[in-house]
Amino acid sequence: MSLTLSRATAVPAHSTQVFVLPLGTTTLPEAAATDLPAEARAYVEKALADKQAFVALNHFSHQHYFVVLEEKRTPELQLEALRKAGHQLHAALKKEKTEAVYLQNLSELPEAALILAEGLFLSAYEFEGYKTDEKSRTPAALTTIALVGEAASETQVTELQHLLEGVALARDLVNMPVNKLNAQQLADRLAEAGDQAGYQTEILDLAHIESLRMGGLLAVNLGSPEPPTFSILEWKPAGAVNPQPYVLVGKGVVYDTGGLSLKPTPGSMDMMKCDMAGGAAVGGVLYALAKNNVPLHVVGLVPATDNRPGGLAYTPGDVITMFTGLTVEVKNTDAEGRLLLADALGFAKKYEPALVIDLATLTGAAVRAVGTEAAAVMGTAAPDTTAQLLAAAHRVHERLVEFPLWDDYGDHMKSDIADLSNLGKAEAGHISAAKFLERFIEGTPWLHLDIAGPAYLTAPDSYRGKGGTGMGVRLLYEFLKRQVA
Known part of the structure; x- marks a missing residue:
C-alpha cells in the first residue's frame, strides 16, 4: 500500500482534520474550534447535542470531522467502535478525494486516535488486482494519515x-x-x-x-x-x-x-x-x-x-x-x-x-x-x-x-x-x-x-x-x- 502513517507536531493551514472528542461531548473543546466561525461551531454543537457520534463540517477547501467516543459495554467494544468510525471516515475522505488527513485526540482515551487510524488504514486497503483498462482503475487519493502532537508517539506510529x-x-x-x-x-x-x-x-x-x-x-x-x-x-x-x-x-x-x-x-x-x-x-x-x-x-x-x-x-x-x-x-x-x-x-x-x-x-x-x-x-x-x-x-x-x-x-x-x-x-x-x-x-x-x-x-x-x-x-x-x- 502507498498509504503512510506519520506524526505531526503542527497542522498546516487549510488541512483536513479529525478530532476525537470525549464521551458525551456537547460543547466543542477550544482546541477543536479555534478556526471555526460561530455559525460553524453552533452547527457542530447542535449535532453533538443530538448525540451524533460522527459530524462532518465542509469548508470546501478542506473538511473538519468530529468523532465522539461511544459508551459501550466493554473497553474493547469502545475500541472497535473507533475502528468502525475509521471506516466511516474513510468513506467521507474518499468522497472528497482527500490526500492527507490530520488526527487529533482530545478524548480521555490515550490510544483513541491510533485506533481510529487503524480502522481508517484498513478501510483504505485495496487489492491492486490485474486491471489494464485505466478507465476501470480508481487510484486512491489518500496517501497520508498524520497523528498530531500527543495523539501518538513516533514509536507507536511506526509500530502501527x-x-x-x-x-x-x-x-x-x-x-x-x-x-x-x-x-x-x-x-x-x-x-x-x-x-x-x-x-x-x-x-x-x-x-x-x-x-x-x-x-x-x-x-x-x-x-x-x-x-x-x-x-x-x-x-x-x-x-x-x-x-x-x-x-x-x-x-x-x-x-x-x-x-x-x-x-x-x-x-x-x-x-x-x-x-x-x-x-x-x-x-x-x-x-x-x-x-x-x-x-x-x-x-x-x-x-x-x-x-x-x-x-x-x-x-x-x-x-x-x-x-x-x-x-x-x-x-x-x-x-x-x-x-x-x-x-x-x-x-x-x-x-x-x-x-x-x-x-x-x-x-x-x-x-x-x-x-x-x-x-x-x-x-x-x-x-x-x-x-x-x-x-x-x-x-x-x-x-x-x-x-x-x-x-x-x-x-x-x-x-x-x-x-x-x-x-x-x-x-x-x-x-x-x-x-x-x-x-x-x-x-x-x-x-x-x-x-x-x-x-x-x-x-x-x-x-x-x-x-x-x-x-x-x-x-x-x-x-x-x-x-x-
Missing part, C-alpha cells in the same frame, strides 16, 4: 504502520488467484517479505520434502502439475527474551478443488484461492514482528500446495504415512488441510517450542458454528495461555470462541486399517479435525485456530473489507508482543 503492512501483505496473498500464486510463488513472496522485514527464510523443495517423508503434504500434492514447498520463516533477534521459540504454522493450500472428492461450484470452489489464508497470516505476523524488532524468537512454518484431481491424485481409501510415522486412512480428499498441518506440526516439535499455534481455513463446521464473526480455537496449551490469547482477540476484535477437545472426539477419527482417519462425523467437524491434529503435536503446548469464517469475506464488512481480511495477523502480533513483558 508495520503491523498494518503485515495485514496488507496477508490480504494481498489471499486475494491473489492460483495462476498468480502457486506454492512456489507463495514461498517466494514470503521470502521477499523476509528480505524487506529482516526475518530469515528457508524454502524446502520437493526433494527435501520427500527426504523428510512428509506423507501428508506429498499426498495432497500428487494431483498437482506443480511441486509443493515447505517454507520456514525465522525471526531470531539477538535480544530475544524467550529461550524456547514460539512456532506458528499456517495452512498453505493455494487452491483447493477438493481433489477427487470434488467440491461443488459455484458457491464452494470459486473462492478456494483463500485456502492459504493461514499461511498468509503467518507471513504477515513474522513481517510485523521483524519490522518492529520485537525481541522474541518466532518460527513460522508454511506447507504449501494446491489440491487437484489430476495425474496420480490421492484417492479415498489410500493409506499414507505421515512425517511422524503415524498412518492415516484417507476417507475424503477434501479433508486435505489437516494432512499438511499434521506434517508441519510434527516438524515443529524439533524446535522444542514454548508454544505452537496453527491457523487454517480448515472446516465448514467452524463457519456453521460461529459464522464470519469469529474463529474457533481449541488445543492443549495451559488455561492461562489460552486466556491470554482470548483477551488479545477481544482487544483487536479478531474474536475467538473456545471449543472443547475432549477425548471422546478422538473416536470420530478412528480407522479400521490405519492409526487415524482423515474424516470424522458430520457433527462437531471442527473439533474432530483438531483432535486429528492433536495426535501429531502431543507433548507440546498447542492451540489450533480454525479461521475458515473470518479469513475471507464475500461481501464488504466495515474495515475488514471484501476478500482477504488478514485474519490472525493483528491477533497474534498482539498476543506475542505481550509475551515480552
